[in-house]
Amino acid sequence: xxxxxxxxxxxxxxxxxxxxxxxxxxxxxxxxxxxxxxxxxxxxxxxxxxxxxxxxxxxxxxxxxxxxxxxxxxxxxxxxxxxxxxxxxxxxxxxxxxxxxxxxxxxxxxxxxxxxxxxxxxxxxxxxxxxxxxxxxxxxxxxxxxxxxxxxxxxxxxxxxxxxxxxxxxxxxxxxxxxxxxxxxxxxxxxxxxxxxxxxxxxxxxxxxxxxxxxxxxxxxxxxxxxxxxxxxxxxxxxxxxxxxxxxxxxxxxxxxxxxxxxxxxxxxxxxxxxxxxxxxxxxxxxxxxxxxxxxxxxxxxxxxxxxxxxxxxxxxxxxxxxxxxxxxx
DNA sequence: CGTCTTTGACCCGCGC
DNA sequence: GCGCGGGTCAAAGACG
Numbered sequence: 001x002x003x004x005x006x007x008x009x010x011x012x013x014x015x016x017x018x019x020x021x022x023x024x025x026x027x028x029x030x031x032x033x034x035x036x037x038x039x040x041x042x043x044x045x046x047x048x049x050x051x052x053x054x055x056x057x058x059x060x061x062x063x064x065x066x067x068x069x070x071x072x073x074x075x076x077x078x079x080x081x082x083x084x085x086x087x088x089x090x091x092x093x094x095x096x097x098x099x100x101x102x103x104x105x106x107x108x109x110x111x112x113x114x115x116x117x118x119x120x121x122x123x124x125x126x127x128x129x130x131x132x133x134x135x136x137x138x139x140x141x142x143x144x145x146x147x148x149x150x151x152x153x154x155x156x157x158x159x160x161x162x163x164x165x166x167x168x169x170x171x172x173x174x175x176x177x178x179x180x181x182x183x184x185x186x187x188x189x190x191x192x193x194x195x196x197x198x199x200x201x202x203x204x205x206x207x208x209x210x211x212x213x214x215x216x217x218x219x220x221x222x223x224x225x226x227x228x229x230x231x232x233x234x235x236x237x238x239x240x241x242x243x244x245x246x247x248x249x250x251x252x253x254x255x256x257x258x259x260x261x262x263x264x265x266x267x268x269x270x271x272x273x274x275x276x277x278x279x280x281x282x283x284x285x286x287x288x289x290x291x292x293x294x295x296x297x298x299x300x301x302x303x304x305x306x307x308x309x310x311x312x313x314x315x316x317x318x319x320x321x322x323x324x325x326x327x328x329x330x
Numbered sequence: 331c332g333t334c335t336t337t338g339a340c341c342c343g344c345g346c
Numbered sequence: 347g348c349g350c351g352g353g354t355c356a357a358a359g360a361c362g
Contacts, residue, residue, distance in 0.1 A: 176335055178354055191353070195333090204353090 158218035166190065166205050166215055172223060174203060185209035196225050 167174070167190070174192035182189045189206035201221040208214040 175333085177356090179336075180352065180354095183351060189352085193354095202353095 156218055156220045158216060160208065161215045161217065162211075162213050163215050164213070166207065167192070172196075172201070182206055182209070187212065194223060196223070199224050 173195040175195045176190055177193050178191040179188050180191070185206070185208075187207035187209065189204055192203045192205065194201040199221075201219060201223050203220065204216075204218045206216050208216055
């Protein structure tokens, strides 16, 4: 059904931007400071070579893609990035680990760290208290909700993508479970949940009210399984797959990635702004099998939903400090 | 028939 | 306490 969506080629030129607009809610911990080594690590992992001081005169730093890629690649890249971020820590890829597990800090005392909830493991879901509808929680909740108990938010990772397609493929299968109108925005926000029964990762997709061409995707939680498969004919991000690795194999394309200077006076962040001309979207959402997921999940389940939050803020295009005040310099 | 989307209703947290 | 907005549920329908 959505095949159209996934297969459809967005207009030719797509500017890709990663940013996060997610409000830094207290429940979430954010780490991902642009000046933090992790940033570079992350970027590197995804195939970007960041030149820390190679900033350009105009104040921008450039990310050199490992080879050029076309939009699909880009999409894949971004998706991959997200995928990696959300992937189980057991993954052999060291890089991922670095970004994810090696970061205890993020847990930032927030709820995410929260012991309770986050138990997170798929094995013992904290009971979702009726998350919302007052209905029995089918599964692990992203927020815990016992009365009197504060909800726990899973780590979030948000980024903005300039695309005509709302739902970007990221290698995982998602099921839409809701849509809501967003205040002050003509565009609705869609809620997706990973189809893996053991995975509690959710993602929200909405368009920027300011710039309708920008899609804001926010991931919450961490996959306890590996990606299913990448877009038809695309790269599979399973285990070893590392963005950097396979990205390097992707076809070259002329592209241009910009990394905006981080350091912002603001508390929130900013993101990496990637711009490129492009071509198509990532693809098919459905992987061939969930089985893999489940199995993988089993293996990595214990890492599910690590309390970490990464967020790429919005506006300004700066990769930034997504670290909440106080968390900085961690 | 199974999977996924749509959509209205409900619940919860938060600000006033 | 009330209202608003966000988030989630689940029935119904669509689709392959």
